[in-house]
Amino acid sequence: MIWRGTSLRTRLFALILTPLVLMAILLGYWRYTTAQETSEELFDRTLLSAALAISRDVAISDGDALLPSTRDLIEDVSGGEVFYHATGPGGIYITGYAYPPALPGGSADEGYAPRFFEATYRGERVRVLSVTERITMDNLTADATVTVWQRLADRQAFAIELAIRLVAVMVALLVTLALVVWFGVERGLRPLLDLQDAISIRSPNDLSEIRRPVPVEVQGIVRTLNRLFGQVEESIRAQQVFISDAAHQLRNPAAAVQSMAEAVRDAPTMADRDLRTAELVNAARASARVADQLLSLERLKQPVTQTAPVEYDLRALVQEICADIGPSVLSRGIEFELVAPDQAIPVCGDRFFVAEAIKNLIDNALKHGGDGLSAISVHCACDEVAARVTVADDGKGLSPEQRDAAFGRFSQVEPSDGSGLGLAIALSVAEHHGGSLVIDQVDKGASLTLTMEYDP
Template sequence: MTARTMSLRLQLFVLIVTPLLVASVLLGFWRFNVAQTTAEALFDRGLLAAALAISRDVEISEGDALSPRTRDLISDAGGGEVFYHVTGPGGIYVTGYAYPPAQSNPVQDAPPQYTFASYRGEEVRVLRMSETTTIGNLTGATVVTVWQRMSDRSAFAAALARRAAALIAALMATLVVVVWFGVELGLRPLKGLQDAIQKRSPNDLSRIQRPVPAEVSGIVETLNRLFGQVERNIQAHQAFISDAAHQLRNPASALLSLAETLPDVQDPQERGKRQQELIRAARKSARLAEQLLSMERLRYGEQGLDTPFELNDLAQTVCADLGPEVLRRDLAFIFEPCAQDLPVRGDPVLMGEAVGNLIDNALRHGGASLGRISVSTGLRDGKALLSVSDDGCGLRPEASERAFQRFGQLSPSDGSGLGLAIVKEVVTAHGGSVSVDQVAQGTRLTLTLPLAQNAEEPATGA
């Protein structure tokens, strides 16, 4: 049972939303830090404004009291309580809270100084500033100390961060919804293409004409190319079946007629003649069936074309098998192997049948003038060669196209018309070629095959 994969819509959604979620988390941390920094700056400025206002009121009132405006400023500063303590010349307490946070380094006419301290068990932010003032008949340094709880600042920063987080969350939720439905809209042409293909009948292999986005056009072109290949393959297969049925009908009818008449023949001589005819018809039918099976094997069995074998040895074996048949017809039969080894890769059974078909073609179509059949191997331009020649009636190179077609025959004969077609398909499947050579007399067919390894021997034979 195969594992189910995520839908394309979900994959795109995850790929788009995941980086956005990561970016939103990073943005949230950044906004939190910015909120803290902003709160620190705002509260520090609020402390400074309160300290300046207090210093001014102390100087104007000569230490008596703070103005109502200053009191309102202190009470509303940054949304948190502000504490203050003021001492006049000589360190005399003037106003504010009696016990300020401990002061490590007294300030004298120094710019405002910010520090952290502890006040009543809580961490506070402290601002101290000193100015020379005159209160009554005393002139000296007036020290203003203001402080604020850090918890108030943290609460303010957290409120800012929560607002920013809420805004980011709302934006992310909006983006998630937009991306989810946007991906669905973007994939709608694919679903339309799927529906159009599903509605086709099994016999409809025509090109897909439906307009699709540019990103999908490559898939559609590949499908159209595949449809074309399948259609051509089916047509070729149907044509082959039709031709094969036509070719098998005559031998089958002949076998049936001979078999039906044989029991009625009483004359021993005539009976023997009919038996020989029956044997020849059976052999022809068997040969035709073997060739048809070979054609189908070539069509569907190309995965086994990687066995190493020696072409000289293969040719010698085929010649040894067919030699008795050639010699029985009182013909000269010559085999001339190449002096060098000819290692090739492929299917030795199919290649042996191809060589046998070349020899059989010479036997069947050589005509009355046929007196010699020669098989030779050679090496030229780094490729192995195998030639079968005869001195018969001859095959012109310009007629080779018809000769290599299935069931193609140049003249009436007892052949099936499949021999040379099988040769061509076998050699093509092995990465080679077959040609009809121009010779002075007879016919010479040459197979050219790539060597299994690079060999640079001098050109010889064939």
């Protein structure tokens, strides 16, 4: 959600720099603590060097003065001023600042090892080193103690200065990297922008493939766009063919309805008018039937129908259809038989369109069975994976080799009064429900089987 409406350039910029900034913060914190530890160690060594140098000078000069090199060391030491205090045998003051920081607890009996500690000197926290050595002065050998100390604030300032230098370098690197990323991403995305410009100048009727060279990462998008363009172009072509075929198929029924309406108007007698009125009604029904079939076929071309799939009993549906159509078939002197199992056959789908497909199979047998048609049978069955409805007749016959002509829209194997849409609709219904419609190989007549997924 936070990326909605954000440019790809900004996303890449944030995705690349965010972890780097976080890493820089962690690295800066680690480097600051390391600088503190390093400065403590360096300053402690400096204090030790200063203490040993002062102790040496006290021994050499018999406590009179410090050598110039030692003074230079104390004055030039990094990190701030160093204070010192030296005492000779018996604790006699020799040189340095008076009143040095006292050892913690006042104990001085710790041998000759250097002793580091922190204390307060003139209201400031200091780091103190006390060193005791045995020296000889005026033929007298005794212990001399040198105490040196330094302000902790000076050490902190030195550590902060080191950290600031590091931060400055890291900030400079991050800024440089940010500029490189920002303008580098812009340059890297230039092929996408060029592709956008190339597509934007196309006319609405130009659905040809994109042949512009693009980076490997974008080739998948271009292939998808080309496939989409092809599908849209095919869909537009199918729509145009459909509109053309529909106009052609509806023109004849419309002309027939108009002609019969004029004949009814001009009928010389009431008997002629009644006859022509009945013909007009039949023509209007045929025209409405063609329009309904066209609408059904168009709806079936969509990925899903408007009606949500529901579970229903296919056997009950077939029985209901046969009960409605049976009297009309029997009235024409044609035997009509339904063979169905005793148990229900649950399937899932659009009940309305499945009923339309089964009706079309029966209507196809009636219209294309020919003069020799004497019997139509409807078989409903299922197995573990599929449910089947087979409509068979003993008419002219239909072979699997005639599939293209039989299942094509507005096409027929032989001329008849049908619209050529019935089997095309049945095939679309079968495919829409994950099934199939096949022409069975039989010795006599025609047999078509509609198969759908079984939902036990």
